[in-house]
Amino acid sequence: MRIFEDGNIGTAIDGSTASTRDGLNRRDFLKSGAAAGFVLALQLPLGNKAMAAAPAASGFAPNAFIRIAPDSTVTFVIKHHEMGQGSTTGLATILAEELDCDWAKVKTEYAPADTPTYKNLAFGAQGTGGSTAIANSWPQMRQAGATARAMLVSAAAQKWKVKPEQIQVSAGVISGPAGQKAAFGDVAAAAAKLPVPKDVPLKDPKNFVLVGKQQTRRVDSIAKCTGKAMYTMDVKLPGMLTAVIARPPAFGAQLKSFDDSAAKAVPGVKFVVKVPEGVAVVATGTWAALQGRKALKLDWDGGAAALSTEAMFADYRKRVGGAGAASVTRSEQTASGLKSAAKSVDAVYEFPYLAHAAMEPMNCVAWLHDGIIETWGGHQFPTFDQNFAAQAAGLPPEKVKLNTLVSGGSFGRRANAWSDFTVEAVNVAKAISTLPGGKVPVRVQQTREDDMRGGLYRPQYIHAVKVGLGSDGHIAGWQHTVVGQSIMAGGPMASLIKDGVDETSVEGVWPTPYALSNATVDLYSPEQPVRPLWWRSVGHTHTAFVMETLMDELAGLARQDAVAWRLNLLKEQPRLAGVLKLAAEKGGWGKTLPKGKAQGVACHFSFNTYVAQVVEVSLKPDGSPRVERVTVAVDCGVPVNPDQIAAQMEGCVGFGLAAALYGEIEIEQGKVKQGNYHEYKVLRIPDMPVVEVHIVPSTEAPTGVGEPGVPPLAPAVANALAKLTGQRVRRLPFARHKFTQA
Amino acid sequence: MLNIKVNGETREVESDPSTPLLWVIRDEFGLTGTKYGCGVAQCGACTVHVDGKPMRSCSAPTYMAAGRELTTIEGLQSAAAKAVQQAWIDLDVVQCGYCQSGQIMSAVALLAATPKPSDEDIDNAMAGNICRCATYHRIRAAIHRAAGSLTA
Ligand code: FES
Ligand code: FES
Numbered sequence: 060m061r062i063f064e065d066g067n068i069g070t071a072i073d074g075s076t077a078s079t080r081d082g083l084n085r086r087d088f089l090k091s092g093a094a095a096g097f098v099l100a101l102q103l104p105l106g107n108k109a110m111a112a113a114p115a116a117s118g119f120a121p122n123a124f125i126r127i128a129p130d131s132t133v134t135f136v137i138k139h140h141e142m143g144q145g146s147t148t149g150l151a152t153i154l155a156e157e158l159d160c161d162w163a164k165v166k167t168e169y170a171p172a173d174t175p176t177y178k179n180l181a182f183g184a185q186g187t188g189g190s191t192a193i194a195n196s197w198p199q200m201r202q203a204g205a206t207a208r209a210m211l212v213s214a215a216a217q218k219w220k221v222k223p224e225q226i227q228v229s230a231g232v233i234s235g236p237a238g239q240k241a242a243f244g245d246v247a248a249a250a251a252k253l254p255v256p257k258d259v260p261l262k263d264p265k266n267f268v269l270v271g272k273q274q275t276r277r278v279d280s281i282a283k284c285t286g287k288a289m290y291t292m293d294v295k296l297p298g299m300l301t302a303v304i305a306r307p308p309a310f311g312a313q314l315k316s317f318d319d320s321a322a323k324a325v326p327g328v329k330f331v332v333k334v335p336e337g338v339a340v341v342a343t344g345t346w347a348a349l350q351g352r353k354a355l356k357l358d359w360d361g362g363a364a365a366l367s368t369e370a371m372f373a374d375y376r377k378r379v380g381g382a383g384a385a386s387v388t389r390s391e392q393t394a395s396g397l398k399s400a401a402k403s404v405d406a407v408y409e410f411p412y413l414a415h416a417a418m419e420p421m422n423c424v425a426w427l428h429d430g431i432i433e434t435w436g437g438h439q440f441p442t443f444d445q446n447f448a449a450q451a452a453g454l455p456p457e458k459v460k461l462n463t464l465v466s467g468g469s470f471g472r473r474a475n476a477w478s479d480f481t482v483e484a485v486n487v488a489k490a491i492s493t494l495p496g497g498k499v500p501v502r503v504q505q506t507r508e509d510d511m512r513g514g515l516y517r518p519q520y521i522h523a524v525k526v527g528l529g530s531d532g533h534i535a536g537w538q539h540t541v542v543g544q545s546i547m548a549g550g551p552m553a554s555l556i557k558d559g560v561d562e563t564s565v566e567g568v569w570p571t572p573y574a575l576s577n578a579t580v581d582l583y584s585p586e587q588p589v590r591p592l593w594w595r596s597v598g599h600t601h602t603a604f605v606m607e608t609l610m611d612e613l614a615g616l617a618r619q620d621a622v623a624w625r626l627n628l629l630k631e632q633p634r635l636a637g638v639l640k641l642a643a644e645k646g647g648w649g650k651t652l653p654k655g656k657a658q659g660v661a662c663h664f665s666f667n668t669y670v671a672q673v674v675e676v677s678l679k680p681d682g683s684p685r686v687e688r689v690t691v692a693v694d695c696g697v698p699v700n701p702d703q704i705a706a707q708m709e710g711c712v713g714f715g716l717a718a719a720l721y722g723e724i725e726i727e728q729g730k731v732k733q734g735n736y737h738e739y740k741v742l743r744i745p746d747m748p749v750v751e752v753h754i755v756p757s758t759e760a761p762t763g764v765g766e767p768g769v770p771p772l773a774p775a776v777a778n779a780l781a782k783l784t785g786q787r788v789r790r791l792p793f794a795r796h797k798f799t800q801a
Numbered sequence: 802m803l804n805i806k807v808n809g810e811t812r813e814v815e816s817d818p819s820t821p822l823l824w825v826i827r828d829e830f831g832l833t834g835t836k837y838g839c840g841v842a843q844c845g846a847c848t849v850h851v852d853g854k855p856m857r858s859c860s861a862p863t864y865m866a867a868g869r870e871l872t873t874i875e876g877l878q879s880a881a882a883k884a885v886q887q888a889w890i891d892l893d894v895v896q897c898g899y900c901q902s903g904q905i906m907s908a909v910a911l912l913a914a915t916p917k918p919s920d921e922d923i924d925n926a927m928a929g930n931i932c933r934c935a936t937y938h939r940i941r942a943a944i945h946r947a948a949g950s951l952t953a
Contacts, residue, residue, distance in 0.1 A: 143897025143934045280890045283898030284905060286834015286874035293833035301828070326817070344828040345837075346820045418838050418846060418899040418933045467836070467899025468933050507839045702893060706939070710896055713935020736843040736931060745924040747937035 119247035121207040121255060123176045124154060124200065131231060131244035133160045138170045138177040138185070139192040140439040141279070142417075142469040143710075144765040145703040146192035148277045150200055152700055153193075156269045157204025157262055160243065161231030167278050172441035172461040186440035188474045188593065190666035190763020193699055197761050205259040213256075214249035215241050229268075264758065270699050277703070279465070291422045291464050291502070294435045298499040299424070300329055302341040302487050303348045305355050306509060309729030310588040312362030314338065321354040330497060331355070332490035336483045341491055341501060349506070363588045363729040371519055371587070371726075372409055375542040378583045379407075379523040384540070385559030387569050387580035396536025396577040400527025402616045404609060408524070409790040410543075410601040412724035413517035413594055414739055419467025420510040423484035426500035427492045431458045433500075436481055437466025439473035443551070447478035451485040470714065471593035475515060476550035480505065508734040516724055517594030518544040518587075520564075522605045532617040534628075537578040541565055541602075544591040545584040559584065563593070567602030567770065572635050572664050573610070573628040589726070595714060596766040599665040603770030604777065604791070607661035611778040612787070621660055621778065622648055635664050637755060638671040638692040645753050646673030646690030655800060656687070659779025661771035667762035669694040669755075672712070672771040674748070676779035682797045686716055686748040686776055691768060693752065696759035704764045705752040711768025712750050717742035719773035721794050740794075805866050807832070808876025818864040822856075823847045825863045826873060834874035834902045838931065845930030848903040849873050855910040857929070874902040881912040881951060888947040896934035904930050908944050917948050 119127040126134040135154050139146040147167050155162055170177040174185045180195040182188075208228060215233045216223045218241070225236040233241040269275045282288040307313070317338055319331035327347025332339050340351035397403065423436035425448075432452040438444045438461050449456040466473060473480075484503040491497035505513070520543030529535040545561035547553055555562075560582055569580045594600060614624035622643045629636040639662045642648075648660060655677050662671035675688040691708045698704050721740035725732045733739035777788045785801040803814040807830060816825050821840075826832050826849065835858060838846030842860040849858045850872040851865070877886070885908045888894075895901050904927070911918055911926040918926070923944050932940070 141897075143895075143899075145896070276890075277893045277895065279898065280893055280895055283895040283901050284886045284889045286832075286902045288898050289833075290836075290899060292837065293827075295831065295833075344816070344824060346816070346824040346828070416933060418836075418844070418897065418931070420837070466897065468897040470933070507841075507844075706893065706896065706936070709938045710935045713937060714933070717935070735841055736839050737841070741931055741933060742935055742937070743929075743931060744927045744937040744940065747935065747941075750938050 118244070119207075119210075119251040121210055121250070122203050123170075124203045125158065125207045127207070127243050127247045129244045129247060131161075131242040132164055132166060133158065133231075133243065134166045134168060136170050137167050138179070139196070140187040140437065140463060140469075140473070141169070141465045142187075142437070142439065142473070144192070144707060145277060145700065146187065147279060148275070148703060149193045149699050150196050151278055152269050152275050153197060153200040154204040156267055157201045158208050159228040159230065162269060162275065164231060165278065169463045172438070172445040172459065174442050178442070184440070184442035186442055186474065188439065188471075190668065190766045192763070193761050194667065194763055201261050202259065205261050206256060209256050209259045210250040210253050211243055211246055213253055214246040218246060218249065264697070271697065271701060273702055275700055289464055290419055290467050291424060291436050292419055292467070292504070294424045294464070294502060296424065296426065296500040300341050300343060300491075300499055300501045301345045301348050302339045302501050302503045303345075303352045303506065304334065304337045304339045304483065304487070304503065304509070305352050305357055306337040306513065307362060308359055309362035309364065310366055310514065310726070311729065312359040315358040315360055317358065318356040321356070322351040325351040325354055327351075330491050330494055332487065334483065334486040334490055336486065339487045339490065339503070341487065345504060348504075361729070366588060366726055366729040368412065368519060368724070368726045372521065375519075375521045375583075375585070376407060376523070378542050378585070379540045384581040384583055387560050387565050387582050389579050390577050392577040393536045393538050393579040397525055397527040397538060399529070400535045401530040403525060403527040404612050404616070405525045406789055408522040408601075408605050410520045410604070411722065411791060412519045412589065412726070413600070413718055413722045414511050414724050414733070415468075415470040415472035415594060416511060416736070416739060416741055417466070417468030417470055417472055420507050421472065421480040421505045422502060423480045424500055424502045425481075425484035425488035427452065427488050428498065431460055432485055432488070433460040433462070434481060434484060435462040435464060436484070437469065437473050438463040438481065439466070439469055440476070440478070443476055444478045444481045447482050448485050451482045452489055470595040471597070472515065475592055476552055477590075479515065507736070511734050511739055512731040514590045515592040516589065517600055518546065518591040520601045522568075522601070524605060524609065526609060526613060528613060528616055532619070534575060534613070535577060537575055539568055539578065539580045540583070541568065541580070542583040542585065544587055546591045546593060546597070548584065548586070563598045565602065566598040567663065567665065568606060571606065572632045573606075573625075574631065575628070595711075596665055596769040599663060599766070599770040600718070603661065603663040603665070604774045607663060607771060607774030608777050608787070611659075611774075611781065620649070625662065634669045634694050635662055638662060638669045638694050641692035641753055641755065642671035642673045642690050645692065645751065648673055657779045657783035659775040659777065659782065661775035661778065663767070663770040665767045665770055668764060668767040670708070670767045670771055672775045674772070674775045674779050676776055676783060678783065678798055678800060682799060684720065684776060684780055684793055684798060686746075688749045688751070689772070691750060691752045692755065693764065693768065694755035694757060695764050695767070696757050696761040698754045698757070699761050701754055704754055707764040708752045708768040709750045711766070712772055713742045713747055715769040715772030716746065716748070716776070719776055719791060719793055720746065721792050723792050723794075803864060803867050805863070805871055806869070807871045808873060814863055816863065819862045822849070822858040822861045822863045822866055826858060832873050832875050836899055836902060838900065843931070844900070845903040845907060846900050848906040848930065850906060850910060853910065853913060855907050874906060877905070877909065879909065879913070881947070882909045884947040884950045885909050885912065885943070888943040888950065892939050892943045892946065894936050894939040894943050896936055900930060900932045900934075904932065904940055908940070908947070911944065912948060912951065916952060918944060
């Protein structure tokens with residue numbers, strides 16, 4: 060079937076020819092500890108074979124990840140979703156390293172929905188998140204590349220009647236002992252006839268030519284710099300219509316009635332249909348759909364009119380110490396330690412709801428045809444999206460064909476366990492399919508306001524903490540209470556919640572890398588009509604702020620240097636201590652700064668990666684903070700694509716800074732106040748600091764970098780501000796406070 | 802019926818002339834390199850050139866482009882444009898890439914007006930282009946690199 064005008068479907072979308080270096084993955088999900096239980100916890104059928112994958116190419120396909128064409132073109136099938144984090148390039152780098160192919164000839168395409176073949180080995184489900192893309196793929200992609208290489212070598216050895224050990228492979232050229240040369244394509248057909256060997260030896264890392272090297276460039280730069288990269292927004296199918304949905308104006312509001320006569324009179328509007336999400340206006344183009352939506356007359360009931368984020372904070376503060384706490388950890392010595400303390404900190408911290416606000420507003424194309432439902436979208440979690448699309452369409456999962464395209468950012472938004480934007484597209488496609496002329500593909504497009512006001516936020520949290528220091532300066536007792544919605548509750552991962560504790564609510568507080576005796580941690584997980592979601596670095600977004608600003612305050616009370624204080628509590632944590640020392644050294648920790656500038660520091664362990672940051676902060680004339688410079692030290696094991704690790708650290712700094720400075724979603728009378736970028740401010744270029752990244756050389760297995768750069772940023776800035784102004788921020792964002800230099 | 806010269810080619814517009822230029826460019830002309838991010842002139846993802854000047858196409862009615870030269874990312878040709886795109890590729894500026902057509906359009910317009918921009922010039926010219934992946938650090942570096950290659 061000819062689909063796109065250029066005859067392609069969901070493949071090779073951004074995979075022109077390569078030049079790279081990669082990255083990692085950015086999304087969040089379960090921390091590695093919980094991830095092992097993921098498969099069992101899923102209340103969804105797994106193991107659905109997908110609709111037919113891309114047509115089998117001629118040539119050599121030794122496994123599900125590699126195809127070699129007779130013209131020697133190498134195509135890698137990428138099992139992770141590309142949201143900008145660079146995992147396409149990262150996975151390609153690992154495959155190419157072991158395959159020894161010509162990097163300039165590498166193409167990439169995205170895997171179809173096929174959980175058994177393309178699952179994330181950290182989850183058991185097909186999906187991208189939790190900064191796991193490189194980590195889970197490292198052994199698997201190495202083996203896939205090495206196996207293919209061994210088969211090409213065997214085929215060449217047979218052809219030249221030499222031993223495989225006498226053959227060399229480099230940059231796509233196979234060389235024999237007597238000067239024989241072959242390209243991959245020359246022996247591909249013969250290799251395809253050989254049995255697939257098992258447990259092929261991997262390269263000695265000292266012979267790596269791509270992994271860890273600077274010359275490996277992103278595979279998608281050219282397509283993304285010329286406007287050619289294909290996002291969901293850009294999908295064009297014959298007869299395709301565009302829909303926007305009129306959604307409830309307040310959480311929980313129900314539609315009482317509607318009048319669509321004026322909407323239907325708008326030129327270009329084809330259908331108006333009621334769907335579970337609201338009322339969909341389906342038109343020949345986006346503008347017509349928007350005009351049609353404007354013309355709808357809708358009568359909603361009030362919904363959750365009492366819902367307000369300020370009232371929620373007040374309610375959360377009242378819960379502390381009351382009934383219904385789940386115990387995360389408990390020490391008998393906490394109370395006595397606090398009682399005997401010579402000095403103490405007693406503080407409540409408040410964190411607002413945060414929207415992801417990815418640049419491409421959520422969207423999906425769906426088409427019911429030939430007894431199947433086919434979708435095009437930023438399918439970050441194909442296992443979920445396939446199952447929920449099937450449910451919505453009333454078809455078995457085998458009748459779902461997902462075409463996964465690159466997406467314009469996610470930061471957690473597309474990894475939702477309800478597949479909201481996929482399901483609504485299927486709902487609209489299904490609703491119009493019974494109408495005359497309605498058996499056509501439809502793109503359901505959220506506007507920026509739909510996306511921003513639709514819930515699925517980083518939950519609002521409070522932390523109430525009491526810490527006591529003994530007269531000798533040691534920590535005598537630590538009482539810590541977290542209140543906020545559980546992200547996993549009510550979804551297919553709810554059974555990962557153990558004894559009332561959703562680990563994603565407390566990760567970063569407990570367990571902690573710091574040697575903390577006498578700690579007691581409690582958790583309250585109230586329910587709200589606002590659906591919560593992972594947001595780049597998940598629980599660490601708030602826990603790191605509390606822990607790392609507290610560490611600074613405690614160091615101050617104990618009259619110790621903030622770095623020395625931490626190092627003293629990290630004696631069993633050489634890698635975290637290592638990045639802290641490196642950031643301190645490279646960032647010139649303790650150097651004399653001109654008046655009006657101060658340094659701050661923080662370190663944090665998340666997603667199995669260690670990051671420390673030293674920041675330099677001053678104040679703008681209006682008293683708001685200006686972050687001038689951030690020195691980052693990161694230990695993520697083997698650095699697969701160093702320049703992309705740096706890129707993720709830079710991006711994490713900017714993303715974390717946006718939330719620290721401005722990020723806040725407020726709800727009043729059940730309605731979200733912020734709808735677009737002028738109300739929900741994000742970072743713009745004048746606010747971007749200089750970022751310097753130092754990567755710790757390592758032979759440990761690689762770990763993620765998409766998220767771990769976010770958590771230390773806000774507390775490092777808060778620590779610098781405290782030094783500069785004497786003011787301690789306990790409620791985010793910083794925009795709520797006016798700072799004056801001490 | 803309205804005629805618009807887009808990327809050097811004159812095309813008839815079927816949509817109502819008051820339709821925002823963005824939707825005519827994307828839905829009618831099929832030039833999808835120009836993106837929708839906010840619809841209210843806040844993000845810059847929809848930036849195009851009208852007579853060489855950057856314009857937020859989401860907030861400009863189509864009739865405004867009548868009789869003028871409209872250039873989208875697909876039609877970039879100038880030496881400055883090639884230098885900017887090359888610098889972007891050399892430094893691997895992009896992440897998700899969704900904002901980058903708009904970033905590049907703004908950067909090209911900046912270099913046309915100010916061949917050797919300072920950091921402050923860059924901040925001023927680029928402040929209307931949001932990058933949620935926060936590739937700003939590299940955007941600054943790439944603009945300096947492109948400027949250097951043009952004046953070298
Ligand atoms: S879409 Fe035009 S400025 Fe955002
Ligand atoms: S590269 Fe993702 S928004 Fe700019």
